[in-house]
Amino acid sequence: MSFGENEKVNQQLFLKQVPTGIAGPEDFETKESPAPECGNGQVLVESHYFGLDAALRLIVRDSDEFLFRVRPGDLVRGTAAGRVIESKLSGYEVGEYVLASGGVQNYIACGPGELERCDVSQAPLEAWLGGFGVSGLTAYFALIKECKPQPGQTVLVNGAAGAVGSIAGQIAKLAGATVIGLTGSEEKCDWLVNELGYDIAINYKDSDWYDQLVTAAPDRLDFIFDNVGGEVLDLSLKLIAMRGTVLLCGSTSQYAQEEMRGPDNYIWLGTMRARMQGYVIFDYIDQYEEARTQIAGWIKDGKLKIPSFAFSGDVCDFPEAFKQLYEGKNLGKMVLKLPAAI
C-alpha cells in the first residue's frame, strides 16, 4: 500500500494466532493503512502511549471464558493515552489529552463513549495508563475499600514491583501497615524498599524466599494482595493470619499456562477462618474521580510515586514490549512510548 506524502500512516496491531507460552512477536501482525477519517461526533486521537497489561495474555487464549476476548484476526484491544488532533465532537478541542479505547494503533477515531479526558496537571499523560489509571485505581480501591489495613497489620504484596503492586504497597504504607513485597530480582527489591518505602522486599527467585517470608512476618499476613497466583500465592497462603484476607487482583503467572493451576494450600483458608476474595475495579467506576483527587493530593505532597517504565517504539514494537513485561523487565507500569510522544 502506498500513501500520499502528507498522509498519516496508521500502524495497527492484530492478533495473528493463539499464542503458546508467553506471547511473542510471532503471534502478532502489524498492518499499515491511512489514518481513519474523523467522523461527525468523533475526535481523531494521535496515540502517544499504550499500557502493557499482563491480562492481555488471558484474553488471547483459545477460550470464551474470559471477558474481552481477542481472536486471531482481531485488532488487539488497548487504550491509548494521546492527543486530540482533529475534533468534530463538541466539548473536545484539538490539543487536549485523552484516553481513547480503540485498539492498538497510531490513530483512533472515536466518540465520547470511548474517550476519557486526562488532566495532565494531576499526573503526567503516561501515568493515566498506570498508577493514575486503572492500575493505580485498582490498588487504591483494593486497599482503601476492600482491605482497609490498620497500623499493626501486615500486608503482603505479590507482584510488588508491577503496575498495581507498586501503588498498592505505597497505599498500604500510607494506611500505616507493615508492607512486605515479593518480586523477581534484587534490583526490584532495592527499588521497592529505597524508592517506594516498602518495609521489606523479598526476591521470590531466591530458593529460600519462603523462609525469608516466615521471618519477615512473625505475626503472619493479615492481607495478601495477589497479582500473581501460582507458587507465590500458594506458599504465602500458608502464612495467612487468623481471619485474614487474600485479595485476588490477578493471576499473571497463570495466564500463559496451558492449564491454569489453583493454590493447593487453599485449605489454610479453613484453618485460619480466612477468605480469598475476588475484586473487579469496574464496580467502583462512580468513585474514580474522588479517588483520583485523593491520589493527586498524595502525589503533590510527595507521599506517592507513580512509576512508569517506558519502552520506546512504534505500534509494531508492542509485542516485544509485551514480552519484556512477562520477563519482568519493568519497574512499575510498562508503557509503550510511541514516536508521537517524543
Added chain:
Amino acid sequence: MSFGENEKVNQQLFLKQVPTGIAGPEDFETKESPAPECGNGQVLVESHYFGLDAALRLIVRDSDEFLFRVRPGDLVRGTAAGRVIESKLSGYEVGEYVLASGGVQNYIACGPGELERCDVSQAPLEAWLGGFGVSGLTAYFALIKECKPQPGQTVLVNGAAGAVGSIAGQIAKLAGATVIGLTGSEEKCDWLVNELGYDIAINYKDSDWYDQLVTAAPDRLDFIFDNVGGEVLDLSLKLIAMRGTVLLCGSTSQYAQEEMRGPDNYIWLGTMRARMQGYVIFDYIDQYEEARTQIAGWIKDGKLKIPSFAFSGDVCDFPEAFKQLYEGKNLGKMVLKLPAAI
C-alpha cells in the same frame, strides 16, 4: 493378656502407621487391656457409639501442619457417645448419657473437661455425634450465621449426603433457598430429594454431571457449601454467582491424596467478585446451646431429619467402618455402634 471373669475388656485403637491412600485396617492396631480405673473427680464411661469423621485421614498424615495430629503409636482420637457406669464426679450420676473425649476405646475414665451431657429427649444418643453434634452444628452455623441464604437464592451442597451436607441442605431449604446436592450415587440422589427435600440432586459420578449442574442452576450458585474439594469444587466454582460465597467446611477428597490439590478455577472468584471463605465451628462454641434448642424444635416439628448410618461392630471394626465412610456407603453420619449400645 488374660482378664478376670468379671473384668471389663477395653479394646483400644492405635494408629499403626501413616496410611498411604485411604486408610484401612492394616494402618490400625487394636490392643486389649482392663478397663481403666475411675479416679476421683472422674466418671467411667461405657462407649456406645463413635462417629466416623473423614478429617481423621487428614490428621494421621505425616505432617505437623494440621491440628490434633495422631502419630503412629498414638491412641486414635475420638469422641464416644456413651453412658456413665461409675461416677466419682459430683453432678454426674450413673446411667447418664454423655459425650466423652478420650480416644477410640470401650471405656473412658475422664473428668469434666472431657465430658458433655447428652439430653436424649432432644435427640437420640447417636445423633449427638452427627446431626445434633458437631456435624449438625457445623451445618447450622454455616448456613444461619455465615451464608444466610435468602428465598430466591441457590445453594449447592457438595458432599450432600454426608454428615454435614445432609443437615446443611435441609437448613438451606428451611431458609427458603433452592437447594442442589452433589453426591456419589443414584441411591443417594433419590434419598436427598425424597427423604431430605433437596430440590435437585446430581450424581457426580455421571460423566455429564457438570452439564446437569449448569441446567439445574440457570441463575448460577449464590452459595457453594463445600465439604469435598477436588474436581467437584473446581468445576462448581465456574458457576459461582456474582458476589457469591464458597464456604469451605472440608476437603474430604484431598485428605488421602499424597499431594493435595487446590481449585484451579479459583480465578472465577475474581471475575465474579466472589469469595471463598474458611469456617471453623469452634468459633461458635458459646452459641451451641441456642443452636441445639432451635434444631431440637425443628426435629420435634418434623422439619429436620437427623440421619445416622450405623455400622455395628466393636472398637476393632472402626477401621473397616472408616474405610466404608471413604467408599461413600453412608447416608448421613456414619457411626460405629458398639456392642454396649445394643
